[in-house]
Amino acid sequence: MSTFVLAITALAATLAVAGSGDAGVSGPTEKTTDVTIAKSYRYDPERIEIQAGQTVTWTNEDNFTHTVQVDGQEDHEVERGDSVSITFDETGTYRYVCTLHRQDMEGEVIVK
Numbered sequence: 001m002s003t004f005v006l007a008i009t010a011l012a013a014t015l016a017v018a019g020s021g022d023a024g025v026s027g028p029t030e031k032t033t034d035v036t037i038a039k040s041y042r043y044d045p046e047r048i049e050i051q052a053g054q055t056v057t058w059t060n061e062d063n064f065t066h067t068v069q070v071d072g073q074e075d076h077e078v079e080r081g082d083s084v085s086i087t088f089d090e091t092g093t094y095r096y097v098c099t100l101h102r103q104d105m106e107g108e109v110i111v112k
Contacts, residue, residue, distance in 0.1 A: 032057055032085070035107070037066050037078060043096075046107035050088060056109055057085040066098045066105065075099050 031053070037060040038044045050056065058068045060078040068084050069075045071094050076084040088094065088111045098105035 031055060034059065036061050037068075037098075037105075038062060041066075041098075041101050041104040043098075043105055043107045047110070048107075049110045049112060052091050052111050053087070053089055054111075055085050055087040057083050059083040065100070067100055068096055069099050070094050070096045070109070 032055045033048055033050050035048065035056060035058045036044045037058055039062050041062070041064075043058070048056065058076075058078060060066055060080055060082055063080060065077060065079050067075050067077050068086070070086060076086075078084050088109060091111050094109045094111065096107050096109065
């Protein structure tokens with residue numbers, strides 16, 4: 001059998017397995033929650049609740065660079081159009097802030 005035929009056969013088998021799921025079984029729960037760094041110097045939403053082990057992704061849709069700093073930890077610079085993701089493994093309330101615009105941009109993540 002030629003390499004091309006083997007590759008096509010492998011691809012067909014992979015697609016068949018991927019499409020054979022039971023429609024009555026629900027998939028995994030959503031593991032990422034999105035926060036938008038919106039125009040007018042704000043996070044949207046400012047307060048979110050997630051489960052331990054989930055990830056929050058902040059995406060900058062403003063025209064200016066912002067940061068995401070959670071509870072005084074590492075400061076993540078987020079340029080226009082970029083994102084930063086942080087996974088929260090332990091329960092608790094975590095405050096986050098843009099260190100460039102503290103007076104206007106803050107929020108919290110509540111992990112259950």
